[in-house]
Amino acid sequence: MTVSAAAARDRLAAMVERGGALAWGVADADAFDEAPEGFRPADLLPGARRVVVVGGSPPRAADWASPVHEHLETMGTSDRINSLGLKTAKFIEAEFGYYALFVPPGVRRGNRPFLSVALAAELAGCGSRSLAGPVLHPEYGLLFYSAVITTYPFPLTPPLAEPACPAPACVDMWEAEGETPCTRVCPLGDGGCLDGRIEDGRLVERRYDAARCTSRVYTHWIPGFQKGLELVLDQDDPEARKMVLYSSHFTKTLWSMTYAAQSQGQCWECMRVCPVGAEFRDKA
Amino acid sequence: MEITGYDFRENVAVHVMCDYIEREHGHRALQAPSLPTAGHNPPMSMMLAAVLAGLGTRSLAANIILHPRYGLLYYAALVTTLDLEPDHPLEEDVCPSKPCIQMYEKLGTTPCLASCPKGEGGCLDGALDEDGRISYSYYDRERCTSRSMNFGIGSIQKALVQITAEGDRERRQSMIYSDFFTQSLSSLSYYKESVAQCFECMRVCPVGMHERRLQ
Numbered sequence: 001m002t003v004s005a006a007a008a009r010d011r012l013a014a015m016v017e018r019g020g021a022l023a024w025g026v027a028d029a030d031a032f033d034e035a036p037e038g039f040r041p042a043d044l045l046p047g048a049r050r051v052v053v054v055g056g057s058p059p060r061a062a063d064w065a066s067p068v069h070e071h072l073e074t075m076g077t078s079d080r081i082n083s084l085g086l087k088t089a090k091f092i093e094a095e096f097g098y099y100a101l102f103v104p105p106g107v108r109r110g111n112r113p114f115l116s117v118a119l120a121a122e123l124a125g126c127g128s129r130s131l132a133g134p135v136l137h138p139e140y141g142l143l144f145y146s147a148v149i150t151t152y153p154f155p156l157t158p159p160l161a162e163p164a165c166p167a168p169a170c171v172d173m174w175e176a177e178g179e180t181p182c183t184r185v186c187p188l189g190d191g192g193c194l195d196g197r198i199e200d201g202r203l204v205e206r207r208y209d210a211a212r213c214t215s216r217v218y219t220h221w222i223p224g225f226q227k228g229l230e231l232v233l234d235q236d237d238p239e240a241r242k243m244v245l246y247s248s249h250f251t252k253t254l255w256s257m258t259y260a261a262q263s264q265g266q267c268w269e270c271m272r273v274c275p276v277g278a279e280f281r282d283k284a
Numbered sequence: 285m286e287i288t289g290y291d292f293r294e295n296v297a298v299h300v301m302c303d304y305i306e307r308e309h310g311h312r313a314l315q316a317p318s319l320p321t322a323g324h325n326p327p328m329s330m331m332l333a334a335v336l337a338g339l340g341t342r343s344l345a346a347n348i349i350l351h352p353r354y355g356l357l358y359y360a361a362l363v364t365t366l367d368l369e370p371d372h373p374l375e376e377d378v379c380p381s382k383p384c385i386q387m388y389e390k391l392g393t394t395p396c397l398a399s400c401p402k403g404e405g406g407c408l409d410g411a412l413d414e415d416g417r418i419s420y421s422y423y424d425r426e427r428c429t430s431r432s433m434n435f436g437i438g439s440i441q442k443a444l445v446q447i448t449a450e451g452d453r454e455r456r457q458s459m460i461y462s463d464f465f466t467q468s469l470s471s472l473s474y475y476k477e478s479v480a481q482c483f484e485c486m487r488v489c490p491v492g493m494h495e496r497r498l499q
C-alpha cells in the first residue's frame with residue numbers, strides 16, 4: 001500500500017493519540033551519535049531510518065497526592081506506555097509494510113538500555129533533559145516514553161528549540177538563591193543526588209549521582225533483590241537466612257519485580273517540586 | 285527475539301472473549317491455563333487445541349504449530365460450555381512446505397533442521413517419508429531451553445545454582461551484580477512473557493516468510 005509520508009504521519013498521529021500518547025515525535029535514526037556503538041538504532045534494526053517516540057502515562061494527580069511514600073515507588077505507570085509502543089510497532093508494520101521494532105524496556109550488557117529512550121525522546125522533540133534527570137515535556141513535565149525503530153521514512157519532528165528546563169521560576173530562584181527546587185530537595189552536597197549550574201537562563205552543567213539515587217530510591221526492585229540475596233547468602237545461620245527471605249523488604253521486592261514489574265519508579269521528590277507540568281499534578 | 289515476546293496479548297484477547305461469552309450468552313467460559321505446572325507441561329496443551337481447531341499443524345521445528353499463512357503464531361484458548369460449531373483440523377500439513385520437501389529430497393535436510401542440527405550441538409532432527417510427510421521428528425527441549433532461553437526464569441535458576449554454590453563472598457557478590465544476573469532479573473520483571481526462544485529455526489522457515497519480509 002502506497003501512502004505519502006505526510007498521510008502516513010497523520011495516520012500514525014491519530015493512532016498514538018487514540019492510544020493515549022500525550023506527546024509523540026519522530027527522530028532521525030542517524031542522529032544518535034552520542035549513544036555508544038552497539039546501542040544505536042541501526043544496531044538493533046539494520047536499515048533503520050526513524051525512531052518513533054510515544055510519551056504519556058505519567059503518575060496521576062492522585063498518585064502525587066498520596067501520603068504513602070511507597071506508593072510512587074511501587075505503583076508505576078510506565079507499562080501503559082510500553083504497551084502503546086508495542087501497538088505502534090504493530091501498526092506501522094501492518095499499515096505501511098515497513099519494519100518496526102519496539103525497543104524493549106530493561107537493560108542489555110553493562111546495565112545499559114537497548115537504546116536510550118530519553119535520547120530518542122529529546123531528538124524527537126518530545127522534551128529536553130532536565131537538571132533533575134528525566135526528559136521534561138514543556139507542557140506536561142515528567143512523562144514516560146517508549147520508542148519504536150522503523151525503516152519507514154516518517155517526516156522528522158525537530159528537537160525543541162527552547163529547553164523545558166530550567167523553568168522561568170527556577171531561573172529566578174537560581175539567581176536569587178543559587179539553587180533550584182529539584183537541587184534543593186535532593187542536594188548532591190548534602191546526601192542527595194543533584195547538582196548543576198545555570199548561566200544566562202540555560203542549564204550548563206548537571207551532576208547526578210545515579211548510584212546514590214538507585215540505592216536511595218530503587219529499594220524494592222532488582223537492586224533490592226540483589227541486595228537481599230547477598231544478605232541471605234552472607235548468613236551462616238539458617239534461621240537468619242529465613243528471616244531475611246521472609247522479611248517485608250524481600251517480600252516487597254518480589255512483589256515489585258513480578259506484579260508491579262516495570263513500575264519501579266524513583267522517589268520523584270525532585271519532580272514533585274518541579275514547576276514544569278505542575279498543574280497536571282494537582283487536582284481538586 | 286529472545287526477549288521481545290508477544291504471547292500474553294493473546295491471553296488478553298481470550299479474557300475479552302470469556303467475558304463476552306459469560307455476559308452475552310450466559311455460558312461458562314474459562315481461560316485455558318497455558319503455563320507449565322509440572323515439568324514443562326501445562327494443564328492443557330495449547331498446541332493440541334490449535335491443531336484440533338484447524339489453526340495449523342505441528343512442524344519439524346520444535347513442534348511449533350505453523351499457521352498456513354502466518355507461520356509461527358502464539359496461541360491461547362478458552363474452554364466453554366457454549367455449544368459452538370467446531371472447526372476441523374487442517375486437511376493438508378503446513379509443514380513441510382514444498383521448498384522444504386525439495387530440499388529434503390536433494391540434501392536430506394530442511395531449513396530448520398539445518399539451522400539447529402541435533403548431531404552438531406543443535407536440537408532438531410527429523411525425516412520425511414516418500415510422500416513428503418513427516419515420518420520422524422525429534423526436538424531436544426532441554427537443549428533448546430539452555431541454548432536459547434537466555435533471559436528469564438531458566439537463566440535465573442541457572443545463575444542461582446551457581447551463586448548459591450559459590451563459597452567465596454566476593455566472587456558471589458560479583459555474580460549477584462553481574463550483567464547476566466541483572467539481565468535475567470530484568471527479564472523476569474520487564475519482559476515477563478517475552479522470554480522466547482532464539483527462533484533461528486523459524487527465521488529460515490518458508491511458511492509465513494512473505495509476512496516477515498517488509499521494506
Ligand code: SF4
Pocket residue numbers: 132185186192193194212213214216217266267268269270271
Ligand atoms: S528520584 Fe529521589 S533520590 Fe533520585 S534524584 Fe530525584 S529526589 Fe533524588
Ligand code: SF4
Pocket residue numbers: 130131132133164165166167170180181182183273274275276
Ligand atoms: S525543578 Fe524542574 S525545571 Fe526546575 S531546574 Fe529542576 S528539573 Fe529543571
Ligand code: SF4
Pocket residue numbers: 345346399400406407408427428429431432481482483484485486
Ligand atoms: S529455538 Fe533455537 S535452539 Fe531452539 S530449536 Fe529453534 S533454532 Fe534450535
Ligand code: SF4
Pocket residue numbers: 343344345378379380381384394395396397488489490491
Ligand atoms: S523449515 Fe518450516 S516448513 Fe520447512 S520443515 Fe522446517 S518447520 Fe517445516
